[in-house]
Amino acid sequence: MHIIKLNAIDSTSTFLRQLSGEKKLENYTVVVAESQSKGRGQMGTSWSSNPGENLMASVFVDVSFLAIHYSFWISMVTSLAISKTLKELYISNVKVKWPNDILADQKKISGILIENVIKNNRLQACIIGFGLNVNQGCFDNLPLATSMQMVSRKTYNLDAILKKVIDNLQIYMTQLKDGDFTNIKDLYEIELFRKEKPSTFEDAEGSLFSGFIKGVSKSGHLQVLIEDGVIKEFELKEVTLLY
Structure with a gap:
């Protein structure tokens, strides 16, 4: 080094x-x-x-x-x-x-x-x-x-x-x-902060939604469990975790 x-x-x-x-x-x-x-x-x-x-x-x-x-x-x-x-x-x-x-x-x-x-x-x-x-x-x-x-x-x-x-x-x-x-x-x-805990997110349009962080994909997208049991993946600029 x-x-x-x-x-x-x-x-x-x-x-x-x-x-x-x-x-x-x-x-x-x-x-x-x-x-x-x-x-x-x-x-x-x-x-x-x-x-x-x-x-x-x-x-x-x-x-x-x-x-x-x-x-x-x-x-x-x-x-x-x-x-x-x-x-x-x-x-x-x-x-x-x-x-x-x-x-x-x-x-x-x-x-x-x-x-x-x-x-x-x-x-x-x-x-x-x-x-x-x-x-x-x-x-x-x-x-x-x-x-x-x-x-x-x-x-x-x-x-x-x-x-x-x-x-x-x-x-x-x-x-x-x-x-x-x-x-x-x-x-x-x-x-991961807030993993498996109910959390609030803001999307790129400024809308709020709730979900549970489940993990990340191999490409680094955040995997969030949202309503109806759907896991959605987000890129960096697509979502903000509010806390």
Whole structure:
């Protein structure tokens, strides 16, 4: 694992992607920054963080072994790696809110953004960007955000947390490379927030409906049991879980 530390950057993912285009990178090359001005989340959202208090990192991973229609599995193993790290450090009530927000006590503690490098319609590598709230004590105007310190009342070493995340990511990536899809999917579905609980959803048109999360498809679609016993699958932009 090769780590590049930066004081300030617009986006660790953007920096790492540009670097990967300039030279061949060692697998699990990591870029981590004290602060970033243009941190990105899913669907164009931003990720803000107090400088020096949280983890903002991106990691380059060779995923050339993975078929392109299995790209969501990268999200699964990344979610599991962060979830495992938090549980190992005794953070309570950790769950994965589909597709890959990590919650603690029903509040967001981590977000993930994955950018795939594709050539000739084949996966070559991915840039896994993640933000993990570690030592920040409060989040103004963000009532659904939390941090490891807010949950545990402890202060953490950011370098140690980063190493744990990358170590766990390598464990799950190895399982993925070995073709252990069933175990990975089972573990991910166990972690799903609101699984098998009555929940309210909003569709792309703004209409509300009720259902039960049952799991995810192999392509990463959310499977929801709705009325009349029908299980419907939703893509990322088609549905929002309200809580």
